[in-house]
Amino acid sequence: MKPIFLLFFLFFAINQINAQDKPLKIGVAGLNHGHVGWVFTANKRADIEIVGIAEPNRELAERYMKQHGLSMDMVFDTLEEMLEKTQPEAVTGFGSTFAHLEIVQKCAPRGIHVMVEKPLAVSLEHALEMKALAEKHNIHLLTNYETTWYPSNEKAYEILHSGQIGEARKIVVRDGHRGPKKIGVGPEFLEWLTDPELNGGGALMDFGCYGANLSTWLMNGERPISVTAVTQQLNPADNPKVDDEATIILTYPDSQTIVEASWNWPIGRKDMEIYGLTGAVFADNGSQLRLRIAEGYDGFSEEKFDLEPRKSPFDDPFMMLLSVVRGKVKLDNFDLSSLENNMIVMEILQAAKESAEGGRTVYLSKK
Template structure:
């Protein structure tokens, strides 16, 4: 490509944390330019957000429907090449469907949809369209996560026996105190099933742990025995969950996600144990991957060094000793998706499996995981197939 890709955005207006993250990530490598958007369901807020981003007023839209219709009607040299969807969960399916049917590639925040049924419908739409669809499970973008995946694929761990994935946060514990003291019902759209779906904690952060485990290990999750809990008074959905996991090939696992783990920040971490070696990675220290053996000292692999494999090196921007983190990981999802979109524009798209970004299929698996965990918990931890 001899130009930047033109990006549109739905959601992510004033005050939205994740929208700003996506814009920074998309801009990081200089291959993408934001040119249009519908940043809020409130037309005035959308217009104000467009002004903040110095966009032409005629490319800031009152609704996502108007945006899809008007952008798809523009000449190929002017219209957006793809849309980034960073709206609430209940809008993901509708917005993605509209843009895909308008012939526009999609990068979408997770979860894929509001339900597994919606997710399957969207998967069919993506397949029929032949367009690029990337899901921003951003933790797969870290170079040392890619190094871990490569180690497993190359057989350096041997047969995988055990996977332990955790994502504890403590930010919601203040809500527990407020609700317990009668300071009013906690208001959060993630706790509204009509907007968030059947789960809060497992759907929001547990799905990241599930996706990371499958991405690195290459093993499909087959069954779960789950115990989901709601500790904060006045909430309608879970804020904590634990489960046992059964993977294909006989591997077993433990998955834990919580938003009431006092003192934790974003401590996503994973340990994978094989017959030859094991690996350990922590999101709060993302530039290091620990490799452990039974018969020799453990090793700490660090990002940016010459001993890193091709998978990590491709998505490393800075020399060793200069930390890369959250924005760069997000940017790596955009970088891989941009490669696919550029190939598609030039008639060389090789199919989603040829690129290193989470796909609509990963999103469907995530929705199946969430619904299985909720079903299992409702049946007192009964083993439930994914």
């Protein structure tokens, strides 16, 4: 190798190493999502840096900037202005679900990666456009669920796929709480969360997505044959425009998943049960799990697990985002955060809405 080419190669290699060591420059699109505190917590780490925030509500922005000791100079009225002036490597969506499409429309052509809060989109139509843009411009498009970071769900997956309880026959996923108003979410969050256009629905979208996401992951990306859903409005005083109770049944060739999404649980919950041919797994919360192996007709042996947090980078959405963007981690097909998984989630949610509205089972087309 000639000296000049050697020098060029060394210069390029050093620049690449330096780029890997620099903090991930993050833009924040919206501040009216109740989970936005997550990104401000991440900003306190050395490897993440918020460089710009798009939020037209100045009062809301001032409140967060004061709370976290940040300057209003980093807040812009529009997403486009924020992108142009701060040039982030990735943008995280913390506005309404309806806004997710615009984020991808603005970020993808600029080569900026995107992570949104669950669900991926308000509709399958939006999701398909987002997917096409992400693929055309070769960006990562990730979806963040709280349950992705639960060690109990990781352990449940491990047990199922190790064969300890035999093949899955039934999965039951329950998620929800007393309802957005009753648990006291902020007014900006409540306004869009209970709006059928901005959220795509009510409890069905807000909490039904968890079960669809987990089932797709546990079933290795298999699409269900059919979707049957029933929705109700049990608390019209608090939720006058949307459903607050949803039950979704997913049928597969050899198993069934039941998703129970509710804004009427007396106690907040995110738990899951997996029933195999010879045993069952109960993921009771984020860190506790029970494994039961059948004995006789109704007997069983039980092992309880109190689990440590997942290993980095799968213990935190921003560590995972950094690792994916920098090429340190390649997500498995149908990983909980992956676009492949969440496109199936959107198919399921779209079919669930159609099923509930039409009072019929919806069969998914074969691919």
